[in-house]
Amino acid sequence: MTTQLLTYVFVGATFALYIGIALWSRARSTNDFYVAGKDVHPVANGMATAADWMSAASFLSMAGLIAFLGKDGSVYLMGWTGGYVLLALLLAPYLRKFGKFTVPDFIGERYYSKTARKLAVVCLIFISFTYIAGQMRGVGIVFSRFLEVDINTGVIVGMAIVFFYAVLGGMKGITYTQVAQYCVLIFAYLVPAIFISILMTGEVIPQIGFGSTLVDSQVYLLDKLDQVTKDLGFIAYTENVKSNIDIFCITAALMFGTAGLPHVIVRFFTVPSVGAARQSAGYALIFIALLYTTAPAVSAFARVNLIDSIQDQPYSTSPSWFKNWEEIGLIAWMDKNEDGKIQYSSGDALENVKPSYQELRGSNGQRLLENKPNLSNENEIYIDRDIIVLANPEIAQLPGWVIALVAAGGLAAALSTAAGLLLVISSSVSHDLLKKTYMPQITEKQELKYARIAAAVAIGIAGIFGIYPPAFVVQVVAFAFGLAAATFFPALFLGIFYKRLNKEGAITGMLGGLLFTASYIIYFKFINPDINNSDFWFLGISPEGIGCIGMILNFVLALSISIFTKPPPKEVFDIVDEIRQP
Amino acid sequence: MKDKTQQYWKANLKIVFSLLVIWFIASFGFGIIFSDTLDQIRLGGFKLGFWFAQQGSIYIFVIIIFLYVWLMKRLDKKLSEEEK
Numbered sequence: 001m002t003t004q005l006l007t008y009v010f011v012g013a014t015f016a017l018y019i020g021i022a023l024w025s026r027a028r029s030t031n032d033f034y035v036a037g038k039d040v041h042p043v044a045n046g047m048a049t050a051a052d053w054m055s056a057a058s059f060l061s062m063a064g065l066i067a068f069l070g071k072d073g074s075v076y077l078m079g080w081t082g083g084y085v086l087l088a089l090l091l092a093p094y095l096r097k098f099g100k101f102t103v104p105d106f107i108g109e110r111y112y113s114k115t116a117r118k119l120a121v122v123c124l125i126f127i128s129f130t131y132i133a134g135q136m137r138g139v140g141i142v143f144s145r146f147l148e149v150d151i152n153t154g155v156i157v158g159m160a161i162v163f164f165y166a167v168l169g170g171m172k173g174i175t176y177t178q179v180a181q182y183c184v185l186i187f188a189y190l191v192p193a194i195f196i197s198i199l200m201t202g203e204v205i206p207q208i209g210f211g212s213t214l215v216d217s218q219v220y221l222l223d224k225l226d227q228v229t230k231d232l233g234f235i236a237y238t239e240n241v242k243s244n245i246d247i248f249c250i251t252a253a254l255m256f257g258t259a260g261l262p263h264v265i266v267r268f269f270t271v272p273s274v275g276a277a278r279q280s281a282g283y284a285l286i287f288i289a290l291l292y293t294t295a296p297a298v299s300a301f302a303r304v305n306l307i308d309s310i311q312d313q314p315y316s317t318s319p320s321w322f323k324n325w326e327e328i329g330l331i332a333w334m335d336k337n338e339d340g341k342i343q344y345s346s347g348d349a350l351e352n353v354k355p356s357y358q359e360l361r362g363s364n365g366q367r368l369l370e371n372k373p374n375l376s377n378e379n380e381i382y383i384d385r386d387i388i389v390l391a392n393p394e395i396a397q398l399p400g401w402v403i404a405l406v407a408a409g410g411l412a413a414a415l416s417t418a419a420g421l422l423l424v425i426s427s428s429v430s431h432d433l434l435k436k437t438y439m440p441q442i443t444e445k446q447e448l449k450y451a452r453i454a455a456a457v458a459i460g461i462a463g464i465f466g467i468y469p470p471a472f473v474v475q476v477v478a479f480a481f482g483l484a485a486a487t488f489f490p491a492l493f494l495g496i497f498y499k500r501l502n503k504e505g506a507i508t509g510m511l512g513g514l515l516f517t518a519s520y521i522i523y524f525k526f527i528n529p530d531i532n533n534s535d536f537w538f539l540g541i542s543p544e545g546i547g548c549i550g551m552i553l554n555f556v557l558a559l560s561i562s563i564f565t566k567p568p569p570k571e572v573f574d575i576v577d578e579i580r581q582p
Numbered sequence: 583m584k585d586k587t588q589q590y591w592k593a594n595l596k597i598v599f600s601l602l603v604i605w606f607i608a609s610f611g612f613g614i615i616f617s618d619t620l621d622q623i624r625l626g627g628f629k630l631g632f633w634f635a636q637q638g639s640i641y642i643f644v645i646i647i648f649l650y651v652w653l654m655k656r657l658d659k660k661l662s663e664e665e666k
Contacts, residue, residue, distance in 0.1 A: 071635060071636075089602065275654075
């Protein structure tokens with residue numbers, strides 16, 4: 001069977017599985033729809049949380065990003081796992097004890113204010129849609145490369161599947177499909193990693209192979225990589241380029257942002273007890289760590305393999321994956337020195353970085369570019385970082401079924417996260433905006449109907465993002481984490497650990513954190529991108545890390561305003577006392 | 583009764599605080615601030631600071647959560663026995 005046929009079979013089989021699960025686990029009440037009836041086993045919830053959490057960005061982009069960033073890439077590894085420690089120790093058990101349906105629910109009741117609840121809904125919707133846009137790009141890439149269908153068709157098929165199980169099954173359907181999706185995605189991630197580890201180092205476990213010597217040589221893989229990267233004009237792979245303060249702030253923003261992401265927090269509302277919520281966070285992190293400790297190994301293998309297989313190769317005999325990705329528009333080659341060979345080194349090969357292709361072909365058969373060459377360096381290729389995980393099995397010349405498996409895994413990662421996000425959006429609309437604010441008279445049955453309608457509308461909007469991707473998708477990822485860190489984390493944390501915090505403090509804190517973080521990111525990413533470098537940044541902190549400062553600002557505002565305004569009513573003290581008990 | 587719950591809360595805060603100290607040292611300490619210094623030491627093919635930043639910190643995070651689960655289970659049990 002050809003690789004393409006195999007891919008159809010794998011993707012088709014997994015999609016059939018997800019639909020089967022959706023039919024089996026339909027939601028019959030709002031309790032089912034919002035929190036899966038609160039009877040999900042901690043291990044199952046751990047898997048669902050892992051799938052919910054690990055998005056197209058984790059599965060497709062992260063290893064590629066680290067392959068090019070080297071040690072600087074550690075911010076993603078530590079940031080996106082360390083947040084679970086905060087979640088498990090500071091938030092999840094208490095929010096589970098509180099026992100309601102959504103994150104704005106907690107904020108609305110703890111701060112006895114409809115304004116606080118509405119503000120929380122606005123932040124939640126903004127964070128979640130930002131995140132969904134990235135998932136849709138992942139679905140599009142997988143479909144267009146491996147199934148050779150139009151990206152739009154791919155997005156519509158993906159949306160139809162999510163529609164089916166999210167609208168029918170709500171949280172219940174999503175939970176059990178996410179368990180299946182976790183199994184698919186982790187298998188798809190580990191199989192090629194193990195294969196490549198054996199090929200390159202002879203070690204079965206990638207985490208060990210990563211620190212071993214290369215096959216038939218006494219040289220450690222990482223030492224070779226340091227040497228090769230230095231020879232090509234980069235900073236050595238295992239050394240930092242970014243300043244320590246920036247790395248510190250980015251890691252912190254990602255950690256606190258992770259702990260404050262609504263779609264992750266609600267997963268802990270689905271387990272039966274406080275003890276189960278704690279355990280479940282532990283299982284979730286084990287399942288996540290399985291991928292997150294493999295990813296940096298994959299990155300190092302991929303960087304070595306990539307350089308080995310193309311450096312100084314004539315284009316005419318270059319490997320087929322190189323040309324396949326060039327056709328999709330994610331690789332480009334400009335023969336600056338006109339020797340017909342591919343040279344890779346540091347610096348952007350092209351002016352304006354991203355390639356724009358002409359209809360014409362060059363003398364070697366390559367796609368010619370509109371861009372002018374960037375003559376300040378000798379680098380001749382542009383490689384989109386998102387392709388590394390997908391191209392890795394091809395680069396290492398693994399069998400076709402492994403490539404098909406990776407395609408199915410990438411789709412599982414994107415769809416599971418998209419579904420989780422759609423659910424928190426729809427429940428915050430039907431529960432927080434309608435039932436708790438504007439239409440308190442509706443019955444449970446009507447609320448469930450509105451939840452389904454909201455889910456359907458949200459899927460439609462997400463689909464539009466996929467078909468007409470906003471040009472700034474990549475830039476706004478920093479938004480989701482920065483805003484979650486600067487708005488939700490302090491409000492939730494202080495709500496549990498500091499009884500005296502009142503609504504005035506919480507609202508000012510969230511607003512301050514939101515405005516500061518959003519304007520800093522908008523200023524450097526959209527208004528003045530030309531000066532987006534460390535000379536102009538506040539204390540040398542990049543827009544990716546500014547959420548950390550936004551969070552500190554939130555804490556300072558919340559605490560100081562609270563002291564000068566009147567304390568919260570007695571009922572709130574009782575709520576806090578109550579959630580502190582196991 | 584009031585005393586019991588207050589003691590429970592204090593013990594809880596102590597557990598959380600000590601575990602967060604470990605969390606901070608493993609990631610921000612070994613993985614970032616002292617990473618370059620630790621790089622002088624080697625662990626097989628890894629420089630130690632690099633290993634902490636890309637592998638070790640994550641293993642420690644997992645251990646911290648399970649320690650927390652275990653310690654809190656013990657504390658909850660103590661509380662419910664005292665209440666009897």
